[in-house]
Amino acid sequence: MIFNSSKYNTEWNTKRLSDLGEFQRGKSRHRPRNDSKLFEHGTYPLVQTGEVKAANLYIRTHEACYNDFGFSQSAIWPENTLCITIAANIAETALLGYPMCFPDSVVGFNAYPEESSELFMHYVFTYIRKAIQNSASGSIQDNINIEYLTGLRFKIPHKTYQDKIAEILSSLDKKIELNNRINSELEAMAKMLYDYWFVQFDFPDVNGKPYKASGGKMIYNETLKREIPEGWGDLFLGDLINLERGVTYGKEDVTDKENPKAVGVLRATNVTGNIVDIDDLVYVPTSLVNDAQTIKAFETIIVMSSGSKDHVGKNGVYYFEEPLGFGAFCSKIAPKKGKEALVNTFLQSTWFRAYIKNQCLGTNINNLTGDHINKCPIVVPSTTLLEKFEGQVGKIYKKIALNANESQKLRMLRDWLLPMLMNGQVTVQSSTEVQEAQHG
Numbered sequence: 001m002i003f004n005s006s007k008y009n010t011e012w013n014t015k016r017l018s019d020l021g022e023f024q025r026g027k028s029r030h031r032p033r034n035d036s037k038l039f040e041h042g043t044y045p046l047v048q049t050g051e052v053k054a055a056n057l058y059i060r061t062h063e064a065c066y067n068d069f070g071f072s073q074s075a076i077w078p079e080n081t082l083c084i085t086i087a088a089n090i091a092e093t094a095l096l097g098y099p100m101c102f103p104d105s106v107v108g109f110n111a112y113p114e115e116s117s118e119l120f121m122h123y124v125f126t127y128i129r130k131a132i133q134n135s136a137s138g139s140i141q142d143n144i145n146i147e148y149l150t151g152l153r154f155k156i157p158h159k160t161y162q163d164k165i166a167e168i169l170s171s172l173d174k175k176i177e178l179n180n181r182i183n184s185e186l187e188a189m190a191k192m193l194y195d196y197w198f199v200q201f202d203f204p205d206v207n208g209k210p211y212k213a214s215g216g217k218m219i220y221n222e223t224l225k226r227e228i229p230e231g232w233g234d235l236f237l238g239d240l241i242n243l244e245r246g247v248t249y250g251k252e253d254v255t256d257k258e259n260p261k262a263v264g265v266l267r268a269t270n271v272t273g274n275i276v277d278i279d280d281l282v283y284v285p286t287s288l289v290n291d292a293q294t295i296k297a298f299e300t301i302i303v304m305s306s307g308s309k310d311h312v313g314k315n316g317v318y319y320f321e322e323p324l325g326f327g328a329f330c331s332k333i334a335p336k337k338g339k340e341a342l343v344n345t346f347l348q349s350t351w352f353r354a355y356i357k358n359q360c361l362g363t364n365i366n367n368l369t370g371d372h373i374n375k376c377p378i379v380v381p382s383t384t385l386l387e388k389f390e391g392q393v394g395k396i397y398k399k400i401a402l403n404a405n406e407s408q409k410l411r412m413l414r415d416w417l418l419p420m421l422m423n424g425q426v427t428v429q430s431s432t433e434v435q436e437a438q439h440g
Contacts, residue, residue, distance in 0.1 A: 002153050003128045009155045009424030018150035020121065021111035025086075025146050028103035030073045038070035045100040046070075049085045052106060054272055055094035056180060057122070057173040059083065066101055074101045082109040082118040084125060086144045091132040093125045107146050115159065119166040124154060127422045157424070164428045165421045172414040179403040187274055187348070190396045194345040197389060198379055201229050223377050231382050238374030240343055242334045244292045245370070246326040249284045257283050265325040266295060266318075268303040268311035274348055275404065276301060276318040282327075289325035293332075296323050298401065300333045300344055302373065312368050313356035315347045317397065319404035331370065341393035342386065346378060 002014055017023075030038060042065030051059055066074060076099050085092045087105040095118055102108065111117050125132075136144050156162070197203035201218070202210035211229060212218065218227040223234045247265065255262045264281035271277075276295075295301060295318045302315035315333070318324075326332060335343035346352055359372045381389070420426040 002155060003131060004155050004419075004423045006155075006423040006425065009157070012155040012157045012424065014153055015156045016150065017121070017124070017152045017154060020116035020156065021109050021118075023084075023146055023150050024077075024108050024110075026102040026104045026106040026108065027074045028105075030070070033103060038066055038073075039064055040067055042067040042070060044071045044074075044076060045098070046074075047083065047096070047100045047102045047106070049088045049092070049103075049105050052083045052085050052094050053089040053092040056177050057094060057170065058097040058177065059094045059100070060097035062100060071101065074103075076101050077108045078110070080118050082111075082121050082125075083107075084109060084149065086146070086149070090136050090144060091125060091129045093122050093129075095119065095122060107149060116156070116162055117159075117166060119170055120162040123166060123169050123418060123422070127418055128152070128154075155423075168428050169414055169418065169421070172410045172417075176407045176410050179407045183275075183400045183403050186396050186400050190341070190345050190393050191348060193389070193393060194349060197385070198346075198381070199349075199351070203381070203385060203389075221379075224379055228379055229381070233380050234377055235380050236374060237343070237346075237376040237378050240336055240339045240378065241374075242332075242336070243370055243374060244332045244334070246328045246330040246332070247284070247289050247293045248328040249282075249288055253284045253288060255283050255285060257281075259283065259285075261286050263289050263294075263325050264322070265289070265327050266301065266330060267327045268314065268329055271301070271303050271311070271314045271316045274316045276316040278320055278322070278324065278408070281324070284325070293325050294323045295326055295332055297321055298340065298397070300335065300347060301326055301330055302333050302347065302368075303330050312360055313353060317344055317400075319401040320408055321405065331373070333373070338386070338390060341390045341397060344397065345393060352376070 005014075044066040045062045046064040046066050047059050047062050048064065051062060077096060079096050079098050081096045083094055083096065083102060084107045085105065086107055109118060109121055111121060132144065157165070196210075201212040201216070205211045205214060205216055207214075217230040219230050219232075220226070221228045221232075221234055228234075249265070257264075262283040263286045264278065264283055266276060266278075267282065269280070297320060298317065300315060300317050302313065303311045311329075333343065333347070355376055356368060356372070360368060380386070417426070421428065
């Protein structure tokens with residue numbers, strides 16, 4: 001099978017992907033893979049399948065590091081190596097932002113410079129990902145192997161034209177990546193402000209000085225079991241939000257995205273970090289989803305899982321314009337007017353995450369109920385200070401929303417261009433050629 005054969009690229013050469021570079025499977029010989037002896041005081045970065053999937057183009061962060069013992073049973077790959085997942089999240093790809101190790105559930109690709117590039121191959125796999133995933137679906141473990149990858153055939157243009165394709169697609173992805181980095185910094189600013197004001201209680205007093213550090217009066221609060229500023233109080237989170245459970249549907253209800261009477265449904269996997277994405281939605285008839293079970297722009301959802309520690313308590317803000325449903329293991333938290341920034345930032349706080357984990361400890365299914373959320377205590381400032389916080393942090397969330405929406409439009413443009421570029425239906429010029437043409 002040739003994945004991109006068309007009447008537009010008949011002059012392109014048909015090649016096996018192994019003709020374009022070297023594929024090497026990652027190394028992680030020691031079992032179990034999560035043995036703490038591999039990681040104690042580790043310094044060698046390790047990237048895993050979930051981090052490959054989460055990356056937009058480059059992998060620039062990692063959570064785990066091998067120590068010398070861990071490194072001795074693995075290997076390190078250079079910057080710009082293309083990582084291809086072959087188990088769990090199949091056929092996801094991203095390039096290493098710096099040298100890293102990866103396990104045998106990931107294959108690394110390094111291009112032969114005269115034949116191709118890791119960047120171009122990233123877009124080849126983006127183009128064929130669904131086909132690979134469909135071919136692996138239904139196997140015992142839903143995985144693929146390196147022999148499968150190296151045997152894939154593709155219509156390949158000459159190297160100069162590959163670089164043009166990679167240039168135009170990566171320009172979109174790099175802008176998305178920049179937006180993501182800006183949003184991460186904005187989120188950090190919102191969290192830092194919340195921490196200063198609502199955890200350390202060093203909000204600006206009437207003289208503009210940090211309240212607690214400047215000797216502001218503190219009163220012990222029985223509900224919160226801690227001292228809080230004089231004039232502050234406590235409420236339950238349920239006093240500040242409207243909480244709705246998601247829609248229940250079965251396999252027989254799932255329909256096609258193109259169905260005019262279908263609506264997308266968010267699931268636990270759509271929450272990554274503090275962001276709700278809209279990738280890989282399930283579509284069901286609109287008749288199954290009522291208005292209360294619909295997420296609208298700037299609403300928060302918290303994932304409530306009855307079967308996975310990985311998802312329980314995760315939450316994020318939905319920044320996009322398209323109304324969507326949400327599944328039965330999710331709930332929507334809609335902050336009441338004038339409380340949006342306070343609620344959204346509180347849900348991202350270390351304290352709230354610890355509270356959620358403590359509520360689920362000892363249960364067999366880690367089920368988080370509506371009462372766990374509604375009866376969560378929260379410190380509430382004076383009306384004047386709350387308005388000031390909402391004004392400052394609200395602007396941060398609006399900027400994040402603008403960036404998120406721009407990135408979504410860029411993704412749509414990239415995904416629209418990708419198949420046409422890969423099958424030769426449209427042609428591109430490099431930026432240099434465009435400039436030369438403009439200047440005659």
